[in-house]
Amino acid sequence: MKILVGVKRVVDFNVRIQVKADGSGVATEGVKMSMNPFDEIAVEEALRLKEAGKAEEVIAITIGPKASQEQLRTALAMGADRAIHVETDEDVQPLTAARILKAITDKEEPKIVMLGKQAIDDDNNQTAQMLAALANWPQATFASKIDVDGDSANVTREIDAGLETLSIDLPAVISTDLRLNEPRYVKLPDIMKAKRKPIETFTIAELGIEPAAAVKVLKTSAPAARQAGIKVASVDELVAALKEKGLI
Amino acid sequence: MAKVLIIAEHDGKKLNGSTARVMTCAQGLSAESVEIAVFAAEGAAVAEQAAAISGVTKVLLIENPANEHATAAILAPQIEALASEYSHVLAPSTTFGKDLTPRIAAHLAVPQISDIMRVESPRIFDRPIYAGNAVITVEAPEGIVVGTVRTASFSEAEKTGSATIEKREINVELPSHTRFVKLETSGSADRPDLQAAAKVVSGGRGVGSTENFKVIYDLADKLGAAVGASRAAVDAGFIPNDHQVGQTGKIIAPELYMSFGISGAIQHLAGIKDAGTIVAINKDPDAPIFEIADFGLVGDLFEIIPELEKALA
Incomplete structure (x- = not known):
């Protein structure tokens, strides 16, 4: 079986982002870009399924500007077999992304589409669920353990109440959470090898997608900052301060 | 309308x-x-x-x-x-x-x-x-x-x-492709719910082990507080995932948030920004959590918690 795995280019998780003074967005010029960490976990899990003999081919896909190919190359260096780049300079929101992924899914017919549970830039946490809806497939979001067995899978999900296990028929969409695995480091020879792996490119128009009605961003602002507090020197001082506030 | x-x-x-x-x-x-x-x-x-x-x-x-x-x-x-x-x-x-x-x-x-x-x-x-x-x-x-x-x-x-x-009766066809198997909870039903609690006591990597988390639980019980954790503590296996507070865990707004041994990664701070009062106890005086804490105390949590318990008794 094939696994299609989504990869998004985002501002690196270590970067402290700055809101532009004119409220037009977040400054991304000259900022380090990386693969969304949840997507790295998705790539790793797809590769592990392949290495365990449960999948034959891992295809990485990204939607974004030309530079997103860097993140596809990372996925290929990790071990993905080939990649698909849906190239656009537009801001692609989750519903449109899900429609694009649906079109690629119809073409490639993967048994599993593995996506990070959310991208750490827009924090939407929508695309996997939307793709599952459009395909009328099962979804198992926030996965922390995946056992594939023939035409079905048992997926353990990290939910507020604890760990929930679902049994789902394949094909299905799975979104990955933090503790599913620890992604491998990419070795230099693999980076060289990845340069020879194929990347197929499409435009949104070529896929015949109608972009969805979009949420309009009116302005971007910095969050309300918390007042800086004080350091206390002792437990007694702390207890006195909390008592004064009526907290203990 | x-x-x-x-x-x-x-x-x-x-x-x-x-x-x-x-x-x-x-x-x-x-x-x-x-x-x-x-x-x-x-x-x-x-x-x-x-x-x-x-x-x-x-x-x-x-x-x-x-x-x-x-x-x-x-x-x-x-x-x-x-x-x-x-x-x-x-x-x-x-x-x-x-x-x-x-x-x-x-x-x-x-x-x-x-x-x-x-x-x-x-x-x-x-x-x-x-x-x-x-x-x-x-x-x-x-x-x-x-x-x-x-x-x-x-x-x-x-x-x-x-x-x-x-x-209401809703007559639509429901799929059979998704089946519930089980739910494992961490069995803390007698403690306040993390997302609803007025007070939360939270531990991080600095707590060091599952056994050491007992001091966090004990303090929480004394205060009638729920227990939270940083991602590092959950990743290390000290405490189950449903205690994780932060960007991808639970976003909470208790009246009092007391953190022990949590350095304060931005992903963790995202989960506690709306807390009424934030207290941070950490060995490292430069830990980022002090930047947003209302009251910071530099020191060893294993010395401070017993002192706190004595002061509260």
């Missing part, structure tokens, strides 16, 4: 406090009606709790054995069948709502507004991006507004209402 449908979150017996927080958000929509839908196998008790939330016009109770567990693939087609009667469909931005609502939005061919933290108008909302390090004001396009509500941004609505409860 807005007609709002809220999807209740519950465990079959008890309505989750997040639902009353979504109600407070809905009050900002100048709605002519706000209805709560309870999907359950047997949901009379939950429906009664929902009917007591002030401002609720009506509670819809949809009972079906298939609704025993909150499975998105099962609930979504039923909600889609109801949705055309409403201008807004809202759920809490908990793992329940996050899993469910995008599935509905996609079928309704509308985008979703995730993590609504402020209502400016029935179509204009604030929501956080980049782990809360920026806030965007967004306008939903025409059509039904589907959204999840960031529960830490809204308090629970009062419980002085007595809305009518109407049983």
Whole structure:
């Protein structure tokens, strides 16, 4: 079986982002870009399924500007077999992304589409669920353990109440959470090898997608900052301060 | 005028406090009606709790054995069948709502507004991006507004209402491709719920081990507090995942948040920004958590906790 795995280019998780003074967005010029960490976990899990003999081919896909190919190359260096780049300079929101992924899914017919549970830039946490809806497939979001067995899978999900296990028929969409695995480091020879792996490119128009009605961003602002507090020197001082506030 | 449908979150017996927080958000929509839908196998008790939330016009109770567990693939087609009667469909931005609502939005061919933290108008909302390090004001396009509500941004609505409860049958085909197997909880049912607690005591990597977490639990019990944790502590296996606070864990707004041995990665801080008072205890005087703590105390948590307990006794 094939696994299609989504990869998004985002501002690196270590970067402290700055809101532009004119409220037009977040400054991304000259900022380090990386693969969304949840997507790295998705790539790793797809590769592990392949290495365990449960999948034959891992295809990485990204939607974004030309530079997103860097993140596809990372996925290929990790071990993905080939990649698909849906190239656009537009801001692609989750519903449109899900429609694009649906079109690629119809073409490639993967048994599993593995996506990070959310991208750490827009924090939407929508695309996997939307793709599952459009395909009328099962979804198992926030996965922390995946056992594939023939035409079905048992997926353990990290939910507020604890760990929930679902049994789902394949094909299905799975979104990955933090503790599913620890992604491998990419070795230099693999980076060289990845340069020879194929990347197929499409435009949104070529896929015949109608972009969805979009949420309009009116302005971007910095969050309300918390007042800086004080350091206390002792437990007694702390207890006195909390008592004064009526907290203990 | 807005007609709002809220999807209740519950465990079959008890309505989750997040639902009353979504109600407070809905009050900002100048709605002519706000209805709560309870999907359950047997949901009379939950429906009664929902009917007591002030401002609720009506509670819809949809009972079906298939609704025993909150499975998105099962609930979504039923909600889609109801949705055309409403201008807004809202759920809490908990793992329940996050899993469910995008599935509905996609079928309704509308985008979703995730993590609504402020209502400016029935179509204009604030929501956080980049782990809360920026806030965007967004306008939903025409059509039904589907959204999840960031529960830490809204308090629970009062419980002085007595809305009518109407049983509904929804006859849509439900998929059999998704089956509930089991739910493992960390068995802390006698402790306050992390997302609803007024006080939270939280431990990080600095706590060091599962055994050492006992001191965190003991202090929490003395204060009547819930227990939270940083991602590092959960990753290290000190404490189960449902205690994780932060960007991808739980976003909480207790009156008092006391952190022990948590350095304060931005992802963790994103989960506690709305707390009333933040107390940080850490060995490292340069730990970023001190930048947002109201009261910081530099020191060894294993020395400070016994002192605290003595002072509280």
